Amino acid sequence: MDPKLHKEIHGCLDGAKEETANLLQRLIRIRSYSGREKEIVEFILDTMQYYGFDDQYSDALGNAVGRIGDGPVTILYDAHIDTVQVTDEDSWVYPPFEGRIVDGTIYGRGAVDEKSAMAGFLTAGKILKALFQDGGLPFSLYVVGSVMEEDCDGYPLRHLIENEGLRPDYVLLGEPTDLKVYRGQRGRMELQITATGKSAHGAHNRQGINAIYKMNPIVRAVEKLDRALPAVAPLGRGSITVSDIRSRGPSLCSVPDRCRIHIDRRLTVGETRETALAQLEEIVQRNGGDAAVTIPEYSGTSWKGTGFVQEAYFPTWIMEANHPLVLAGLESARLVLGKKTKSGFWSFSTNGVATAGRHHLPTIGFAPGKEELAHSTREEILLSDLFKASEFYALFPFVLTAK
Ligand SMILES: [Zn+2]
Secondary structure, X not given: OOHHHHHHHHHHHHOOHHHHHHHHHHHHHOXXXXXXXXXXXXXXXXXXXXXXXXXXXXXXXXXXXXXXXXXXXXXXXXXXXXXXXXXOHHHOOOOOOOOXXXXXXXXXXXXXXXXXXXXXXXHHHHHHHHHOOOOOOOEEEEEXXXXXXXXXXXXXXXXXXXHOOOOOOEEEEXXXXXXXXXXXXXXXXXXXXXXEOEOEEHHHHHHOEOHHHHHHHHHHHHHHHHHHXXXXXXXXXXXXXXXXXXXXXXXXXXXXXXXXXXXXEEEOOOOXXXXXXXXXXXXXXXXXXOOEEEOOEEEEEOOOOOEXXXXXXXXXXXXXXXXXXXXXXXXXXXXXXXXXXXXXXXXXXXXXXXXXXXXXXXXXXXXXXXXXXXXXXXXXEEHHHHHHHXXXXXXXXXXHHOO
């Protein structure tokens, strides 16, 4: 990367610190629960326009999409702008929707997950437009504020790729990485097993077939399977958890004719929809064979009124350590942090399940914030980390497209 340009970007960022912190505060102050992101989308689009982005619009689902430059290499920056809810406001040290700054740290819902990345993207965009007023950027950078990620990870970017025809060459996610370069995650899926029996009066229980009793050995087999799942480098073990059980019968004084368990399955390297399904089919076969294994569907409606349905399967993905995108991420981090950094993996799921998992588009992540603080009452970001991430976002496209 051209050292003169790096210096210019660094200088611009120095002058934009207060504004970047301010932007993050304003993003935190707008409540944006999943499916209710209209106000924050409008704020982001207004900001993009004010900063001179080349294009900005909300797509049919309701994602905020902006573009800078029209060079041949297409890069997509994604930060989901929905957050999980605040249900325990009293447990927060500072009010969750105030964005209070105390001793160089900003607090609030979404600070970590992941409005900081959006504030950084917007600042980076502003700097790129200021430095390249006459065009000439070697890339087209799309900045996306995706919606409904907390409800259905991946879907907002699936929508962009499959329904809006935006197929970037590279993707960068703004999920928290604590300023490391992340390159994959375990996948996940949900499954259900339904056992069917025959109802009868509790006083004549032997005339019925108890669906709960049919499910009992299946539950124990699932528990045993969890302990047998292998650890596979570099993502570790998958897991399987029975997360819910419910039964149905004519009354509480009857033999139930139906019992259903809900299963949370985390998928490591080599585990797919098919292998996970086959394991459960086998358990069912070993235990009578007449229970049904199914994958439930997620259905939602966005703030624009667009409905969608998706099978609850979110594939594992992983990028090779020496992939050019990973190397460009590590080099950009070195330039910004002044030292070598490591690559790593998320424990939770991200929109990468769509870009890398389903569509095999090279994907990495870089952002401030500790993953374990996401969804907690302690969401906080060091402003100095926010500024470093903003610089990364401005430099990275040049490092990636350098000849
Ligand atoms: Zn997130």
